[in-house]
Amino acid sequence: MRLRTFRIFLVLVHVSAACEFGPFPYSVTGIVCRMTKPAALLLNQETAQVIQAAFRNAKFPNITGERSMRLLGKVAYGLTNIQVNDLSIEQSEVELKENDAIHIAIKNVTAFFKGTLNYGYAGAWFLQLFHSVDFEIKSSIDLQINIKLMCQKDQVAADASDCYLTFHKLTLHLQGDKEPGWLKQLFTDFISFTLKFVLKSEVCNEINFLAQVLANFVHDLAENFVRDEGISVDISLASVPLIKANYLESHHKGLVLYKNYSDVFTDSVFSPSLLTESRMLYFWLSEHILNSLASAAFLDKRLELTIRGEELQALFEMEDTEAQRNAVQMIFQGTSYNNSVAKVWSLAHPQISVQPEGTVVKSLVAVEVSTLPMGEEALMVLYMEKEITVTIQAAYAKKKLILHPLDSRIEFKVFNCTADPSENDPSIRNFLHTMISVVGIPEVISRIEPALTSLMNSKGLHLFEIRNPEIITRKGYIIVQLDFSFPNHLLLDFLQNTL
Numbered sequence: 001m002r003l004r005t006f007r008i009f010l011v012l013v014h015v016s017a018a019c020e021f022g023p024f025p026y027s028v029t030g031i032v033c034r035m036t037k038p039a040a041l042l043l044n045q046e047t048a049q050v051i052q053a054a055f056r057n058a059k060f061p062n063i064t065g066e067r068s069m070r071l072l073g074k075v076a077y078g079l080t081n082i083q084v085n086d087l088s089i090e091q092s093e094v095e096l097k098e099n100d101a102i103h104i105a106i107k108n109v110t111a112f113f114k115g116t117l118n119y120g121y122a123g124a125w126f127l128q129l130f131h132s133v134d135f136e137i138k139s140s141i142d143l144q145i146n147i148k149l150m151c152q153k154d155q156v157a158a159d160a161s162d163c164y165l166t167f168h169k170l171t172l173h174l175q176g177d178k179e180p181g182w183l184k185q186l187f188t189d190f191i192s193f194t195l196k197f198v199l200k201s202e203v204c205n206e207i208n209f210l211a212q213v214l215a216n217f218v219h220d221l222a223e224n225f226v227r228d229e230g231i232s233v234d235i236s237l238a239s240v241p242l243i244k245a246n247y248l249e250s251h252h253k254g255l256v257l258y259k260n261y262s263d264v265f266t267d268s269v270f271s272p273s274l275l276t277e278s279r280m281l282y283f284w285l286s287e288h289i290l291n292s293l294a295s296a297a298f299l300d301k302r303l304e305l306t307i308r309g310e311e312l313q314a315l316f317e318m319e320d321t322e323a324q325r326n327a328v329q330m331i332f333q334g335t336s337y338n339n340s341v342a343k344v345w346s347l348a349h350p351q352i353s354v355q356p357e358g359t360v361v362k363s364l365v366a367v368e369v370s371t372l373p374m375g376e377e378a379l380m381v382l383y384m385e386k387e388i389t390v391t392i393q394a395a396y397a398k399k400k401l402i403l404h405p406l407d408s409r410i411e412f413k414v415f416n417c418t419a420d421p422s423e424n425d426p427s428i429r430n431f432l433h434t435m436i437s438v439v440g441i442p443e444v445i446s447r448i449e450p451a452l453t454s455l456m457n458s459k460g461l462h463l464f465e466i467r468n469p470e471i472i473t474r475k476g477y478i479i480v481q482l483d484f485s486f487p488n489h490l491l492l493d494f495l496q497n498t499l
Helices: 004-016 035-045 046-058 181-225 287-299 309-316 322-332 425-457 488-498
Strands: 029-035 062-070 073-097 101-121 131-152 153-174 231-234 247-252 255-257 282-284 305-307 340-346 351-355 358-371 379-399 402-417 465-474 476-487
Touching: 035 073, 035 476, 046 101, 046 181, 046 247, 046 488, 062 181, 062 340, 073 131, 073 181, 153 181, 231 287, 231 465, 247 476, 255 287, 282 287, 282 488, 287 351, 287 358, 287 402, 287 476, 305 425, 309 322, 309 340, 309 425, 322 358, 322 379, 351 465, 379 425, 379 465, 402 425
Parallel strands: none
Antiparallel strands: 029 247, 029 282, 062 073, 073 101, 101 131, 131 153, 231 255, 282 476, 305 340, 340 358, 351 358, 358 379, 379 402, 465 476
């Protein structure tokens, strides 16, 4: 058994092993991905590249045998070095068969094969090679591929073993066409029977192999996209992938993974009716994922910020008023901003809830401001703990994530200021309340935006042409819906690097 055939066999064995799911898959669904038929039609435009790769990468075996001819006796023959010389595809169509398969019809594939024909007479074949001639075969083929989606190792698997080739024409051209007519007739008849079988077997095996490799490629892209260092999201399937007449849909667990952090899904509000079919691609995300990601970020000490120098000055000098100047003078006691530092960090796991008006983030935050007099140890001049609740709306435009705070509420829990130890002067607290609302919260968000944008771009999001994306918040979940253009160079690079 050849290596490639053996690999195909292993793929089929793995695919045939179904995953086990509980009776109520939606209860453990944190992420849903829906791809509608317009997206399938767009991706079908890339089918030609996959089919060409399948033909070119198929390893056709040498064909040897023996035929009896009148007067000449036995003619021994061999076809060697068979390979695709040229290939063109006229048309490709895709149809989603509900609860069945993705049907891809590829019509009028013109393929040219080349190789070497060796032949000899009687038993002399085993003694010496009498004749050798190069040949070319022109064929016209239709392909029908039925791709089933299933679960393999808790991820989407594609089974394209249901594959058919229909030959409309198969013409043999010997080198220069100078060989005897009987020879061309003999091997034309032979190739029409044998080569069709070989092509069907090898090309369909290669298509099935590529289908599974591409499914793994997509899964690996998605898995990498939801991973950053030690924090990741489990995108294992929560149920068998669905094929409907107008869309494909997969449900994923969406559990956050971080060291010893244990994420448990108790319930899900997902229902298929929450997603429509008017856009190409939909992602449904439970608020549970956002909560868990925030908890993991807190445990990983990512919710910390240090501000100093000009940035600190910009925060405290947001407005040039007498009240502002007096408050700053009292807090810093004449120390330069360049010799001061502010540290901001979250004291507990942030709580996130998704509402129709936006994503609501509630967090207990500590702020410590210290001065660094020349040659002296740092001196803390201000410490406060406050509970901040802010509602944020998100958008994505020009390949950047945009976060817009709508409103905020601030409640001081602890307030210690060296300049006002008895807390009899409300001016400092009032100034800080205004500063945090007007400048502090936007400053934090302005740092989160580029950080998340950079993270997503590092995963390759900027390579896709995303059109009219919408981030919609509802009670308990977020819907991201968009249209897109597929960067075909990604597929070309993948095929070149893989095959």
